[in-house]
Amino acid sequence: THAFSAFYRWLREDFKADAVLHFGTHGALEFMPGKQAGLSGDCWPDRLIGDLPNFYLYAANNPSEGTIAKRRGAATLLSYLTPPIAHAGLYRGLLDLKGSIERWRGLPPEAGSERAPLAALIQAQAAAVDLAPAEPAWAEPLVAVAALHLTILEVEQALIPHGLHVVGEPPTPEQRVDLLAALAEAGDGPAVGRASLAALVEGATAQAALTASTGGHDPALLGKLERLAATDRLLARDHELPALLTALDGRFVRPAPGGDLLRTPAILPTGRNLHGFDPFRIPSSFALVDGAHQAERLLARHRADGNPLPETVALVLWGTDNLKTEGGPIAQALALMGTRPRLDSYGRLCGAELVPLAALGRPRIDVIATLSGIFRDLLPLQTRMLAEAAYLAASAEEPSELNFVRKHALAYQAAQGCDLETAALRVFSNADGAYGSNVSHLVDSGCWSDGDELAETYMRRKCFAYGRKGAPVRQAELLHGMLHDVQLAYQNLESVELGVTTIDHYFDSLGGISRAVGRARGGETVPVYIGDQTRGEGLVRTLAEQVALEARTRVLNPKWYEGMLEHGYEGVRQIEAHVTNTMGWSATTGQVAPWIYQQLTQTFVLDEAMRERLATLNPKASAKVASRLIEAHERQYWSPDEATLAALRDAGEALEDRLEGISDKVAA
Secondary structure, three states: OHHHHHHHHHHHHHOOOOOEEEEOOOOOHHHOOOOOOOOOOOOHHHHHHOOOOEEEEEEOOOHHHHHHHHHHHOEEEEEEOOOOEEEOOOOHHHHHHHHHHHHHHHOOOOOHHHHHHHHHHHHHHHHHOOOOOOOOOOOOHHHHHHHHHHHHHHHHHOEEEOOOOOOOOOOOHHHHHHHHHHHHHHOOOOOOOHHHHHHHHOOOOHHHHHHHHHOOOOHHHHHHHHHHHHHHHHHOOOOHHHHHHHHHOOOOOOEEOOOOOOOOHHHOOOOOEEOOOOHHHOOOHHHHHHHHHHHHHHHHHHHHOOOOOOOEEEEEEOHHHHHHOOOHHHHHHHHHHOEEEEEOOOOOEEEEEEOOHHHHOOOEOEEEEEEOHHHHHHOHHHHHHHHHHHHHHHHOOOOHHHEHHHHHHHHHHHHHOOOHHHHOOOEEEOOOOOOOOOHHHHHHHOOOOOHHHHHHHHHHHHOEEEOOOOOEEEOHHHHHHHHOOOOEEEEEOOOOOOOOOOOOHHHHHHHHHHHHHHHHOOOOOOOEEEEEOOOOOOEEEEHHHHHHHHHHHHHOOHHHHHHHHOOOHHHHHHHHHHHHHHHHHHHHOOOOOHHHHHHHHHHHOOOHHHHHHHHHHOHHHHHHHHHHHHHHHHOOOOOOOHHHHHHHHHHHHHHHHHHHOOOOOOOO
């Protein structure tokens, strides 16, 4: 806009700034129109920033968008730590349920008479926290209690962000213990007790912590404690404000890799300039092996849910998680199609090649890959490689029952009379220079009438096909035809910190394509899966399972929301974002359980004390929480009883009145 352009001109020419400090992740400057690399004076980022030094406080776990800021905004990045990580733990009814389950597991074999009433109690407690139906009574309580035990463990041990990070403030000792515990769990080697970690944080040496906890000598454990002690020393000091002063002094800012702390402890100390990556080495050898395992894990989960082997999979690919995992999600797409990277004599990526069917051991799965705008910008080699992989599979002289890519490409070619090159296009994204599907904007504004409107918005934005030459071509009809054959949609979790209800990008992309698939299939929905490789070997959950897990471990968890509320205005905004993003999943997939809305209402709106806290800290966001829950009811995502609905409407009206200054009284 004129105002946006005028502000940067004012900074340079009137205010005569010596430097500009942007706060990420992320701003708007680097996403203005123009070339993606090698910008000239005709490109808007270069026209706006000119020769003004650009320092950019940037989240250490986002190297992909940070690279865009460096490439298009001439930014020097100053990394900052992501929020502290902690185990979610249990609360209220979940604690009572765990106690009953532990009692059940501790019963001796001869205590059969106690099991029946205890099973009834456990079922009632599970029903109270929406983990089991209240009736009929369990026919096989042994199986039901065992499954509940695993669910409770998953909730209790889930890692969640605990509060927000404040630039210039190191984590507290308690937060450092939690972070070290998560790091110890994520790493290789022997288990480390919390007492040992607490000793390290208090200043004990690794040897002293080992002696105090085990009383013996374990070289492997000692080495792990020494690494954790070094990490704690980096966490205990503020490196971010000194780095900012170093940059403003015009001195050198040291480089650092980007990534999640749990996967890449080398991001410490923060306050360093996030560097790029080698595009010729993505996906790495490890990513190819792991990606193949994750692809098979997805297919196994789909079959375990009672479905046949899918012929077509809709896969969402982002730049951020691919950079963090050296191309793991890309490797999954290649593995599903039965392809692999082709390397030149220097070991650099130069294309794709087929894996023989005999070695693959199953049919080639047709993969519709939808790329984020960041992926498209940062990974053009990989974009062309995926397009070539699809073309090679479509061109292979193989039986259609063993090559679904070829089967569908030939069918489309026969129906439309196009060439095989067009029929084999499987990589879609935005037009060059555009980002996102705008589904999230519609949901946030509430200005949409039905799901088809969301699907149409997604199709308009994401219908540009990228072929072997890498140039985008609008292919809306082709994308619609391919989506008709999709039998499941899938995306990987980006990180522990960012769940599917934390940011709107997930439902904007995965939710958007799921809605588009439903429209293409005449209203028939398909399973939506989330791959979680943030801990251990990884697992695949349904979207409904993932949303429910995040509801229990984050937004409904006092540990999570109290940590947010410590940060005042921004904490309430984060709570509101979770509520809005949850509704975004209802809008795009319909796979959010009604109990989640009921519990959100009870926790944040109908609790008078909590409502007052939210309204005092952030009147706008608190009113928005109530309006979102009312909107969710009006769109038939949940059906509260009349008393609950009336109380919700009254509270919503009072919050709106307070926001508009109509009444000075506490929202009631």
